[in-house]
Amino acid sequence: xxxxxxxxxxxxxxxxxxxxxxxxxxxxxxxxxxxxxxxxxxxxxxxxxxxxxxxxxxxxxxxxxxxxxxxxxxxxxxxxxxxxxxxxxxxxxxxxxxxxxxxxxxxxxxxxxxxxxxxxxxxxxxxxxxxxxxxxxxxxxxxxxxxxxxxxxxxxxxxxxxxxxxxxxxxxxxxxxxxxxxxxxxxxxxxxxxxxxx
Numbered sequence: 001x002x003x004x005x006x007x008x009x010x011x012x013x014x015x016x017x018x019x020x021x022x023x024x025x026x027x028x029x030x031x032x033x034x035x036x037x038x039x040x041x042x043x044x045x046x047x048x049x050x051x052x053x054x055x056x057x058x059x060x061x062x063x064x065x066x067x068x069x070x071x072x073x074x075x076x077x078x079x080x081x082x083x084x085x086x087x088x089x090x091x092x093x094x095x096x097x098x099x100x101x102x103x104x105x106x107x108x109x110x111x112x113x114x115x116x117x118x119x120x121x122x123x124x125x126x127x128x129x130x131x132x133x134x135x136x137x138x139x140x141x142x143x144x145x146x147x148x149x150x151x152x153x154x155x156x157x158x159x160x161x162x163x164x165x166x167x168x169x170x171x172x173x174x175x176x177x178x179x180x181x182x183x184x185x186x187x188x189x190x191x192x193x194x195x196x197x198x
Contacts, residue, residue, distance in 0.1 A: 017087075060155050064135065065160065066179075067178065069163065081094065091112040097120055114158050
């Protein structure tokens with residue numbers, strides 16, 4: 001990690017962990033639940049690991065926007081956001097839909113992980129277009145109060161967690177989105193100490 005890159009200030013924040021070998025049963029349990037085979041989805045754990053390998057080793061690579069949804073509570077779909085917050089520290093931003101749709105974007109535009117939890121948009125068509133564009137764009141205008149817009153490189157990866165499948169419109173077979181339906185956690189697998197263990 002370097003604070004500057006050539007003559008430019010590095011806006012990516014240093015992460016405070018070093019990968020080491022070891023057992024990680026709680027995280028593995030979460031990944032198996034979210035991305036393993038379940039009653040509604042195929043096993044996509046390898047794709048999940050590939051996605052995160054790129055996040056760690058090649059964070060500038062364009063990747064799909066991820067949507068974890070369910071029609072019920074108690075699925076741990078937001079626990080993935082907690083895990084990524086632990087992993088990427090200040091390179092993670094959780095924002096409200098109003099902040100996402102705001103005229104100013106300085107609080108999130110430099111983040112690697114951009115998490116929207118339960119978004120609700122007044123103009124679904126407009127926000128669908130904005131989300132679609134964020135997946136593939138390589139630069140954005142940094143918008144601060146009382147300053148001119150400044151173009152910057154943009155590498156954010158979207159994670160949207162929701163119980164409402166009607167918060168925006170999707171085109172069928174659009175490869176920019178990775179959509180997973182998450183089932184409830186069986187009662188026997190629930191753990192009140194899950195976040196601490198993770």
